[in-house]
Amino acid sequence: MSLILNQPSKLCLRKPVLVRCSPLHSDGSSSASLPQSQTLPLTIFCADPCRPHLVRVVFRRDGSSNGWITYLVDGIVRLREHPRKIPEQVRTISLPPHETLPLCQTQMVTNVAMSSSSPEEEDCAVAVKFLGPQLSICKPAQSNAEWIHIRISNPCFFSSPVMYSEKEDMFRIVGSGGHLVGSWDLRKHKCTPKIQRLQFQNLPELSKAKRELLYSCNTSEHLVESRTTGETFMVKWYKRTAKTMYRIERMETKALMVFKIDEEGNAVYTQDIGDLCIFLTRSESFCVPACSVRHMRPNRVKIMDVDEITVVDLAAQNLLDIKSIYHSYYL
Numbered sequence: 001m002s003l004i005l006n007q008p009s010k011l012c013l014r015k016p017v018l019v020r021c022s023p024l025h026s027d028g029s030s031s032a033s034l035p036q037s038q039t040l041p042l043t044i045f046c047a048d049p050c051r052p053h054l055v056r057v058v059f060r061r062d063g064s065s066n067g068w069i070t071y072l073v074d075g076i077v078r079l080r081e082h083p084r085k086i087p088e089q090v091r092t093i094s095l096p097p098h099e100t101l102p103l104c105q106t107q108m109v110t111n112v113a114m115s116s117s118s119p120e121e122e123d124c125a126v127a128v129k130f131l132g133p134q135l136s137i138c139k140p141a142q143s144n145a146e147w148i149h150i151r152i153s154n155p156c157f158f159s160s161p162v163m164y165s166e167k168e169d170m171f172r173i174v175g176s177g178g179h180l181v182g183s184w185d186l187r188k189h190k191c192t193p194k195i196q197r198l199q200f201q202n203l204p205e206l207s208k209a210k211r212e213l214l215y216s217c218n219t220s221e222h223l224v225e226s227r228t229t230g231e232t233f234m235v236k237w238y239k240r241t242a243k244t245m246y247r248i249e250r251m252e253t254k255a256l257m258v259f260k261i262d263e264e265g266n267a268v269y270t271q272d273i274g275d276l277c278i279f280l281t282r283s284e285s286f287c288v289p290a291c292s293v294r295h296m297r298p299n300r301v302k303i304m305d306v307d308e309i310t311v312v313d314l315a316a317q318n319l320l321d322i323k324s325i326y327h328s329y330y331l
Contacts, residue, residue, distance in 0.1 A: 068119060070112050077128065079119050079140065093119055095126065095138050098147045104134040111161040113171060113284050125186075127171045129162035137171065137186060148186055152193070157182055163223050163284055167230055170194070178221040178234055178259075178267070198234075198267040200259065214238055217254050224287040226276050232261045233273065233287060235280055235301065250307045256280075258301070258314060271314045273299055280304070 071078040077095040100106045110129040119126060119140045128136045135150040152158065156175030165172050170183040178200075182193040206214070217238035225232050235258050242252035258278070259267040275298040277290040282305065290298040303310040 068114070072109070075106075077126075077138075079126070091120075093140050095140050096146050098128075098136050098138075099149065101134050101149050101151050104130065104132055104151070106130050106134065106136075108132075110159065111283050113162045113164045115164045115166075115169075115171075125164075125171075127162050127164065129160075129173070132158050135162065135171070135173075135184065137184075148190065150184060150190060152182070154180070154182070156180060160221065161282075161284065163225070165223075165225050165232070166227055167225060167232070172223055174221045174223045174234055176221070177219075178236060181223065181234075181261075196265050198259075198261065198265050200267050200269070202269045204269060213240075214255060216240060218251065222280060222285040224278055224285050226287045228289055229274070229276065231273075231276075231287075233278065234259045234261055234267060235278060235285065237280060237303075239305075251305070252308060253303055253305075253310050253312075256301055256303075256312055256314075256317065271299075271317060273314060275299075277302065282306070 069080045071080065076097055079093040079095070081091045098106065108131040110131050112129070113127045114124060115126075116124040118124060122141050123139065124141055125137055125139050130136070133152045133155075135152055136147050137150070138147045139145055152173075154175065156177065157173045157180075158176075160173045160176060162171050162173050164170075165183070168183055170185045172181055172183045174181050179198055181196040181198065183196070184190070184193050188194070217240045220237045220239075222235045222237060223232065224235065235256060238253065238255040238257075239251040240254050241249045258270055258273065260270050260273075261267050273287075275290055276287055277293060277296050277298060278287045278301045279285060280301055280303045290296050290300065296302065297313075299314050301312045301314060303312070
């Protein structure tokens with residue numbers, strides 16, 4: 001789920017209002033669907049605001065959607081129901097005006113996460129992670145809805161996306177590098193997050209050439225949670241500049257590493273996530289049973305990025321030669 005901008009073609013020339021590589025519809029709106037149930041988004045779009053001509057549909061599934069589209073208009077966050085058969089019946093919810101904490105910014109958003117599939121549910125919380133130290137949370141269905149603004153002190157969380165954990169009933173952020181996971185709620189951890197330190201285990205042995213390749217990559221970490229099995233995974237995503245497209249260099253996935261995280265903080269490298277599949281995006285990544293997704297097989301990770309769509313078979317992945325197991329095509 002991610003905030004949208006009104007004029008994506010001007011993002012690179014003016015003050016940005018959206019983090020790079022967030023999903024956008026071709027009309028400038030964003031797909032804000034979150035897989036809080038097993039219902040997947042009707043459509044997911046990827047675009048780079050600095051390259052608006054690359055807006056493309058990257059995933060489509062017939063059927064209804066529980067998704068909501070999130071807008072930032074004149075500093076007001078608005079939630080609009082995903083259009084259905086009768087556009088006139090689409091509901092829109094305006095959240096209270098939010099404020100910018102001192103020495104923070106609220107123009108560029110990392111991503112948005114919701115604790116349930118609909119903001120009209122009484123306990124639904126909407127979390128907006130701004131690039132930098134500010135995390136803002138609101139419960140829109142409450143009569144006295146207001147934003148709770150949290151200043152994050154540890155810089156390792158500044159550029160990471162937020163996700164909602166149903167198991168923990170908290171919003172969670174994995175720090176850059178993947179060594180810390182911070183968890184926030186509005187009752188116990190408003191000022192001081194619950195911190196979990198991860199210990200990596202079962203790491204694969206890599207050649208010097210492969211290590212140097214991974215060191216040269218842009219790396220991001222993404223937490224996902226399976227609501228059917230209760231398991232938590234962290235995906236380390238390695239990308240590096242590859243070929244050019246439209247005279248602009250693009251990023252290409254070079255490797256994935258998936259770790260299963262337990263309550264003690266053990267992060268065990270695995271190539272087997274069972275009958276699950278993971279969708280890795282620049283908004284909120286998610287994990288669902290493969291049987292709930294058309295044409296998706298178990299133990300796969302589907303990458304949906306700005307100019308790359310890739311399916312990775314984790315069992316077949318060899319970090320020394322991952323090219324052989326990717327099914328890729330580029331937008």
